[in-house]
Amino acid sequence: MPSGSDSRGPSNKSGAKSAKAIKAANKGGRPAKKGKGGVPAPRQIPWLTIGAGALVLALIAVLAVNLWPKVEEQQALEPYKYSSENKDPSDKIDGVLKIEYPAGQHVEATQRVAYDQTPPFGGPHDSTWANCTGTVYADPIRTENAVHSLEHGAIWISYNPDLVDQDQIDSLATRVSGKSYMLMSPYPGQSSPISLQSWGHRLEVDNADDERIDQFITALNQNPNTYPEVGASCSNPLFSPETSPFDPTAPGPDAVPMDGAGTTAATDEQIPAGG
Numbered sequence: 001m002p003s004g005s006d007s008r009g010p011s012n013k014s015g016a017k018s019a020k021a022i023k024a025a026n027k028g029g030r031p032a033k034k035g036k037g038g039v040p041a042p043r044q045i046p047w048l049t050i051g052a053g054a055l056v057l058a059l060i061a062v063l064a065v066n067l068w069p070k071v072e073e074q075q076a077l078e079p080y081k082y083s084s085e086n087k088d089p090s091d092k093i094d095g096v097l098k099i100e101y102p103a104g105q106h107v108e109a110t111q112r113v114a115y116d117q118t119p120p121f122g123g124p125h126d127s128t129w130a131n132c133t134g135t136v137y138a139d140p141i142r143t144e145n146a147v148h149s150l151e152h153g154a155i156w157i158s159y160n161p162d163l164v165d166q167d168q169i170d171s172l173a174t175r176v177s178g179k180s181y182m183l184m185s186p187y188p189g190q191s192s193p194i195s196l197q198s199w200g201h202r203l204e205v206d207n208a209d210d211e212r213i214d215q216f217i218t219a220l221n222q223n224p225n226t227y228p229e230v231g232a233s234c235s236n237p238l239f240s241p242e243t244s245p246f247d248p249t250a251p252g253p254d255a256v257p258m259d260g261a262g263t264t265a266a267t268d269e270q271i272p273a274g275g
Contacts, residue, residue: 089219103228104266114255121197132234134178137185140246150199152232158187171208199227
């Protein structure tokens with residue numbers, strides 16, 4: 001070998017270049033984070049995000065459980081909603097009694113009417129109507145006033161307090177309280193435990209769980225095809241069971257007959273003074 005020649009051959013140069021390339025590649029990479037002692041740090045689990053997601057799913061499940069029965073209930077009542085094509089859906093309800101009555105026949109506050117039905121659901125009535133803005137009366141009310149409420153499109157739920165317990169009364173009250181054109185009161189002596197009246201219609205049931213109750217309300221509450229005085233008010237703050245008490249005795253021979261003899265024709269629908 002000639003004197004002064006370089007002892008490093010081509011292979012050494014190639015190895016140096018490879019080392020530089022590896023070093024450069026390592027600089028551009030993302031080395032794993034290390035904890036104490038050079039041990040890789042554990043991966044962080046997003047517990048907050050997972051918890052929030054689980055809470056949302058739980059809320060959705062709760063809403064579904066609570067809302068689905070109501071959706072099913074509304075769907076079941078669709079056939080009983082009145083329309084121009086379905087004028088009286090109560091025809092589909094088993095057990096509904098229908099009788100046509102003339103309207104606008106008024107009696108005095110001191111007069112009784114010899115009603116043909118108990119409870120009555122049409123015929124002559126007092127010129128003052130019972131308040132029917134979702135009113136739940138704890139005491140019986142005068143029938144002549146209640147019938148006038150029916151003429152305005154209300155539904156009157158009556159019950160025999162000797163035949164239903166408090167749970168059933170409470171269940172009925174939820175259908176009435178605060179609901180427009182609805183009223184409810186005890187009716188001592190009625191033959192059925194529960195009876196529903198609208199103008200010219202009646203349905204008697206044995207318990208508050210009967211699905212026909214909601215069908216009847218859906219079909220006839222303010223149904224403009226089935227009551228005489230469409231648009232008449234149901235509000236009467238002057239009415240109370242104290243001023244118009246229920247009379248459990250049978251009407252006497254001086255009672256106004258169902259043919260309307262002795263009545264006065266209605267001239268307007270204003271709340272009478274002192275009513």
